[in-house]
Amino acid sequence: MTDIEDLMSRIRAFAEARAWEQFHTPKNLAMALAGEAGELLAELQWLGDEEIAAALSEQDRRDRVRMELADVFMYLLRFADVTGIDLAQATLDKMARNELRYPVEKSRGKSAKYDEL
Numbered sequence: 186m187t188d189i190e191d192l193m194s195r196i197r198a199f200a201e202a203r204a205w206e207q208f209h210t211p212k213n214l215a216m217a218l219a220g221e222a223g224e225l226l227a228e229l230q231w232l233g234d235e236e237i238a239a240a241l242s243e244q245d246r247r248d249r250v251r252m253e254l255a256d257v258f259m260y261l262l263r264f265a266d267v268t269g270i271d272l273a274q275a276t277l278d279k280m281a282r283n284e285l286r287y288p289v290e291k292s293r294g295k296s297a298k299y300d301e302l
Contacts, residue, residue, distance in 0.1 A: 189273055193266045196259055209267055218260040225253035 286299035
């Protein structure tokens, strides 16, 4: 299994080989990330939950969703790399915060936001 640092290093080398660092500003990467998330969403737009499950069982649709998901992940990793944010640690910190905000006894089976529990 490849870890986050390995992926970030490979994506960084890919960008450096093409002299794309000049374009990979935090703003541009955030915009690209949002755009790719929109493309992922477009693959599922207008479909109900059952239709999505059926669509994801079709290899062509599954491959398209898989590639859009990879685009989102790559831009997220590139953004973290460019900004010097330790994505793994940020995720652990956020999970710890969410565990406090959403205690099991108050949030189990509920979709309410933490300030509504």
